[in-house]
Amino acid sequence: MKVLAILAGGRGERLRPFTETRPKPLMPVLGESLLCRHLKQALASARFDVVVVLASYMAGEVLREARSCAGDKVVGVDQGGELGTGHAILRVMEEVGPGDYTIVYGDLYLDPRYYKLLASAGSPAILASRAERPWEYGVLEVEDGILRGVREKPDPESTPSDALVFIGGLRLDYDATIGYLRKLKPSPRGELEVTDALNSMARDYEVRVLGAQWPWLDVGRPWDLLRANRLALEEPGFKPKLEGEVHPTAVVEGPVYIAPGARVRPHSVIEGPAYIGGGAEVGPNAHLRPYTVMLEGSKAGFSTQVKASLLMEHSKAPHLNYVGDSVVGEHVNLGAGTVTANLRFDGKTVKVTVKGVRVDSGLRKLGAFIGGHAKTGINVSIMPGVKIGSYAVIYPGCVVTRDVAPSETYKC
Numbered sequence: 074m075k076v077l078a079i080l081a082g083g084r085g086e087r088l089r090p091f092t093e094t095r096p097k098p099l100m101p102v103l104g105e106s107l108l109c110r111h112l113k114q115a116l117a118s119a120r121f122d123v124v125v126v127l128a129s130y131m132a133g134e135v136l137r138e139a140r141s142c143a144g145d146k147v148v149g150v151d152q153g154g155e156l157g158t159g160h161a162i163l164r165v166m167e168e169v170g171p172g173d174y175t176i177v178y179g180d181l182y183l184d185p186r187y188y189k190l191l192a193s194a195g196s197p198a199i200l201a202s203r204a205e206r207p208w209e210y211g212v213l214e215v216e217d218g219i220l221r222g223v224r225e226k227p228d229p230e231s232t233p234s235d236a237l238v239f240i241g242g243l244r245l246d247y248d249a250t251i252g253y254l255r256k257l258k259p260s261p262r263g264e265l266e267v268t269d270a271l272n273s274m275a276r277d278y279e280v281r282v283l284g285a286q287w288p289w290l291d292v293g294r295p296w297d298l299l300r301a302n303r304l305a306l307e308e309p310g311f312k313p314k315l316e317g318e319v320h321p322t323a324v325v326e327g328p329v330y331i332a333p334g335a336r337v338r339p340h341s342v343i344e345g346p347a348y349i350g351g352g353a354e355v356g357p358n359a360h361l362r363p364y365t366v367m368l369e370g371s372k373a374g375f376s377t378q379v380k381a382s383l384l385m386e387h388s389k390a391p392h393l394n395y396v397g398d399s400v401v402g403e404h405v406n407l408g409a410g411t412v413t414a415n416l417r418f419d420g421k422t423v424k425v426t427v428k429g430v431r432v433d434s435g436l437r438k439l440g441a442f443i444g445g446h447a448k449t450g451i452n453v454s455i456m457p458g459v460k461i462g463s464y465a466v467i468y469p470g471c472v473v474t475r476d477v478a479p480s481e482t483y484k485c
Contacts, residue, residue, distance in 0.1 A: 074172035077121040078165045079111050079139070081179030082129035082152040087293050087427050090444030091402055093463040093479055096131040098179035099138055100292055101368055101385060103305045103348045104332070107292060108135065109142035111177050114185050116143060119175070119192035125165050126179075127152055157264025162245070163254040171247040178241030182301040184287035185310060191242050191283065197249060197274060198281040200242035202289055203235055205435075210238035210291075211268045213282060220280040223268040225260070237282065239268065240289050249278060294427055295442040295460065296434050298400050302366045302383055306346035313345065323356065327363070350386075368403075380415075382440065399440030402447065408469065410452040415440035423458040426476055434458065444479065 085097030098108040105113075112124065124143050128135040129152045136149040150168045152161050162176060173196055177183070187200055199220065201213055208229040214222040215237055223239060224232075253270040260266045274280055288304045290297060305311065306328075313328035317335030327345025331337065334351040341356030343349070343365075350369040355361060359373045364381040367373065371384040374391035382396045385403040390396050394407050397415035401407070415438050417423060423439035424431045441455040444462045449455075450469030461467065462479030471485035 074122045074170075075120065076123045076125060076165075076169055076172045076174045077112075077115050077119075078125040078127065078162070078169075078174055078176045079108060079115075079179045080127050080158065080161045080165075080176065081108055081135050081139075082127050082132075082161055083180055084130040085180070085293075088295060088298075090442060090460055090462045090479065091295065091298070091400065092130075094402065094445035096128075096135050097292075098135060099131075100180075100298055100301075101383070102182060102301050103311075103330075103366060104350050104368060105142075106138055107182065107301075108138055108179055111179060111181075111183075112139060112143040112147075114183070114188045115175065115177065115192075117185075118188040121175070123148060123169055123172070125150055125169055127161050127165055129154070157260070157262075158267040159254055159257045159265035159270050162243075162267055163251070163257075163265070166247055166251055166254065174243070174245045174247065174250075176243045176245060180292050181241050182288075182290040182292055182304060183240075183242070184289060184304075184308070186287050187240075187242060187285065187289065190285060191244060194244050194281060194283055196244040196246040197278055198244040198283055199271065200240045201237045201282045201284040202240050202286060204238045204240075207234065207236040207238045208232040210240075213237045213239055215282045215284070218282055218284075220271065220275045220282050222275060223271050225266060225268050237284055239271075241291070242283075243267075250274070294432070294434075295400055295425065296436065296439055298383055299364075299381065299398065302348075303364050303381070306348065306364060306366070311346065317349065317351075317353075320356075332369075381438075385445070397440045398436070398438045399442065401441075401443045402445035402463065404446045405443050406448040408449045408451040408453060411449045411455070412453075413440035413455045414457050417457055425458040426460065441473075447477075 081098035085092035099106040126139040127150045139147045211223045257265040316333045317331040319337040320339045322339045323337045323341045329345040331349045332351040335353045338356035341359045343361040348366045352370040353367045354372045360378040362380040367384045370387040372389045377394040380397040382399045388401045388405040395412040399413045442460045447465045449467040455473045461477040464480045468484045
């Protein structure tokens with residue numbers, strides 16, 4: 074039996090405020106969720122007898138999304154607590170039973186070629202690539218394409234910058250794997266880690282390392298949503314097409330997809346690559362700069378400029394707004410004159426608070442992260458790297474210099 078398993082149980086604390094209103098695997102990439110993208114790409118690469126989606130946080134929403142993408146063949150498994158990747162795979166195998174498993178982490182962006190590479194391999198095998206900061210992942214020791222060991226999040230000073238890392242895709246046989254998973258002990262983080270099982274398996278089996286240099290991304294922090302959508306716009310498979318209504322006075326340049334039902338109103342300019350979802354509205358007199366993604370029902374209205382940003386479903390920047398290098402959650406409404414600053418005065422890289430820790434994004438241009446259903450009054454200015462929680466309200470005329478909690482009313 075051939076089994077496809079998508080591990081989609083993470084809570085996504087580092088992705089707040091967006092995971093306050095939707096689960097991490099349902100983060101959007103060009104109009105579809107990461108989860109749907111995994112299912113479609115994997116099912117296009119191979120035939121599977123069973124499709125399993127492991128869920129935990131907002132499990133009902135995860136499974137509904139999976140079935141809308143892959144039909145009734147999807148089987149849901151509840152992890153019963155977020156106890157680590159090794160525990161997740163163990164739960165799936167114990168639920169489904171013997172078989173040849175293709176396993177993919179649900180919070181990844183993967184170039185479509187990775188799925189074909191994984192499908193063509195025998196078990197056991199894992200996907201590997203290089204990363205900007207390899208010490209934040211499981212660093213692999215490889216000899217002639219065979220795994221010799223995994224060092225989980227090693228010391229940066231002892232880690233080569235070109236080291237191969239494990240990127241969350243595996244081929245595993247039930248009979249060869251289940252015993253190692255059952256023997257796992259909690260790591261220092263208190264979790265059962267699949268990398269510990271891989272270390273044990275590498276002593277007894279030839280675990281093939283499938284290395285490639287195609288784009289991939291661990292979508293773990295708010296600005297990673299911008300990076301994932303940028304990568305998707307650059308994929309060879311991105312198909313520009315103008316299927317919506319474009320006014321004769323509008324200008325559309327470069328690779329742009331405009332979905333049926335979208336409307337580009339007079340004297341607007343769209344510079345590709347860009348993606349405009351169904352029912353979205355641009356203009357009049359709006360300017361969308363490259364790498365803008367507008368999802369279903371969103372709006373960039375009169376004299377609004379959007380640059381390299383993601384506007385989620387039914388979010389509105391209706392008039393005289395500037396949205397730069399930002400992510401705007403679903404059903405957000407920006408008051409007239411609300412702008413997001415995306416460049417520090419000193420030109421340094423922008424820092425963002427992630428799980429209570431200030432993290433350097435490494436980006437000089439980075440704007441705001443506005444959670445679902447938030448709203449701002451007129452003439453609001455939001456400083457670089459600021460996060461605004463879901464359902465928050467920002468009073469008119471405020472300059473927002475700190476993170477705003479979910480449902481908070483921010484007065485200046």
